[in-house]
Amino acid sequence: MKQHPDNGTRTSLFMKIMTLLSAVIFITTAVTTVYSSENAISGGTEPQLLDSGPGPEKADRDSVASVEAFGKVYKVLMSPRCMNCHPAGDVPLQGDDSHLHTMLPKRGVDGKGVYAMKCSNCHQATNTPGLHTPPGNPKWHLPPADMKMVFEGRTPHQLAKQLVDPKQNGRKSMKKLLEHADDTLVLAGWNPGEGRTLPPMSHAEFKEAWTTWIKNGAYAPKP
Amino acid sequence: MIKLTINQKKHQVDVDPDTPLLWVLRDTLGLVGTKYGCGVAQCGACVVHLNGEAVRSCVTKVSRAAGQKVVTIEGLAARADHPLQKAWLELDVAQCGYCQSGQIMSAAVLLKENKNPTDADIDAAMAGNICRCGTYLRIRDAIRLAAEMQRNPSKG
Numbered sequence: 001m002k003q004h005p006d007n008g009t010r011t012s013l014f015m016k017i018m019t020l021l022s023a024v025i026f027i028t029t030a031v032t033t034v035y036s037s038e039n040a041i042s043g044g045t046e047p048q049l050l051d052s053g054p055g056p057e058k059a060d061r062d063s064v065a066s067v068e069a070f071g072k073v074y075k076v077l078m079s080p081r082c083m084n085c086h087p088a089g090d091v092p093l094q095g096d097d098s099h100l101h102t103m104l105p106k107r108g109v110d111g112k113g114v115y116a117m118k119c120s121n122c123h124q125a126t127n128t129p130g131l132h133t134p135p136g137n138p139k140w141h142l143p144p145a146d147m148k149m150v151f152e153g154r155t156p157h158q159l160a161k162q163l164v165d166p167k168q169n170g171r172k173s174m175k176k177l178l179e180h181a182d183d184t185l186v187l188a189g190w191n192p193g194e195g196r197t198l199p200p201m202s203h204a205e206f207k208e209a210w211t212t213w214i215k216n217g218a219y220a221p222k223p
Numbered sequence: 224m225i226k227l228t229i230n231q232k233k234h235q236v237d238v239d240p241d242t243p244l245l246w247v248l249r250d251t252l253g254l255v256g257t258k259y260g261c262g263v264a265q266c267g268a269c270v271v272h273l274n275g276e277a278v279r280s281c282v283t284k285v286s287r288a289a290g291q292k293v294v295t296i297e298g299l300a301a302r303a304d305h306p307l308q309k310a311w312l313e314l315d316v317a318q319c320g321y322c323q324s325g326q327i328m329s330a331a332v333l334l335k336e337n338k339n340p341t342d343a344d345i346d347a348a349m350a351g352n353i354c355r356c357g358t359y360l361r362i363r364d365a366i367r368l369a370a371e372m373q374r375n376p377s378k379g
Binding site: 133 | 263284347
């Protein structure tokens with residue numbers, strides 16, 4: 001039986017599409033299998049959105065060292081000097097007991113307060129002298145309303161996952177995250193003004209732990 | 224010498240750059256409408272406008288105001304007829320009056336940024352201004368009235 005020329009072209013096109021689809025399915029399955037087995041033997045959960053930052057090749061990553069370093073990082077981030085400006089609500093926290101900031105200033109859209117209650121109305125570029133006076137920094141603010149970067153109440157697992165997710169960390173790449181350890185507002189935690197305790201380790205120790213955590217794969221401790 | 228523009232008038236003051244702006248306003252320039260309350264940004268009695276923001280002049284170094292625009296209660300309106308000042312008088316808001324210039328300066332920023340504030344907006348804006356006489360309810364009423372005057376000047 002003689003085939004219509006158009007039918008032959010269609011059959012050939014169909015075969016090509018099916019071959020391509022099979023290849024895609026095979027590759028996807030293989031990659032997923034390898035990824036799952038790696039996670040199963042790791043010391044924690046690998047970040048899902050690692051970008052092309054300066055981190056080591058996968059083979060050089062050490063999930064145990066990473067998770068151990070994050071333990072130190074977590075202690076600092078959950079200390080009042082860091083957590084007070086990463087509250088679960090829209091009012092910053094204050095003091096070593098992390099009570100709600102007196103006067104109840106609000107986050108506002110950009111994290112810099114609202115109306116007559118903007119952060120920089122009281123918080124100057126430097127610490128105000130005196131006990132429990134407003135600490136200062138030129139950039140004093142909370143995270144913005146569209147990305148609150150909450151620390152308060154987060155478990156180590158939750159916080160580690162959040163920190164490496166650009167959709168939750170202020171759109172920071174791994175490179176930017178590493179640099180963030182020296183951000184002026186992060187450093188302000190170690191210059192908190194009179195009457196406030198320091199974070200539980202020096203900034204140098206924190207930075208080392210932060211860098212170790214990230215460069216070893218930024219693994220999250222298990223839930 | 225530090226150059227300041229206060230209530231649209233230029234000044235040159237010979238003070239230490241770390242001097243609180245409040246000290247310069249009151250002691251150097253004689254603008255005593257702005258009050259000293261706590262000295263540590265806790266009460267709001269010393270609020271003035273720095274480039275339109277309601278800063279607390281007791282903790283603001285004069286160096287921060289150098290070359291910037293400062294407005295005090297004396298300069299809020301040329302004839303002391305800002306809608307807030309008119310509303311304050313109409314509702315007889317003040318009791319002892321000590322905190323009122325700070326209250327009005329904070330409220331002025333609110334009304335500049337929000338022409339029709341809700342009670343929640345008013346509370347959010349005014350939470351940092353303390354009144355020991357407890358005139359808060361009259362303050363809130365006066366801000367609502369001033370907002371209305373601002374929207375419909377014929378009502379003022």
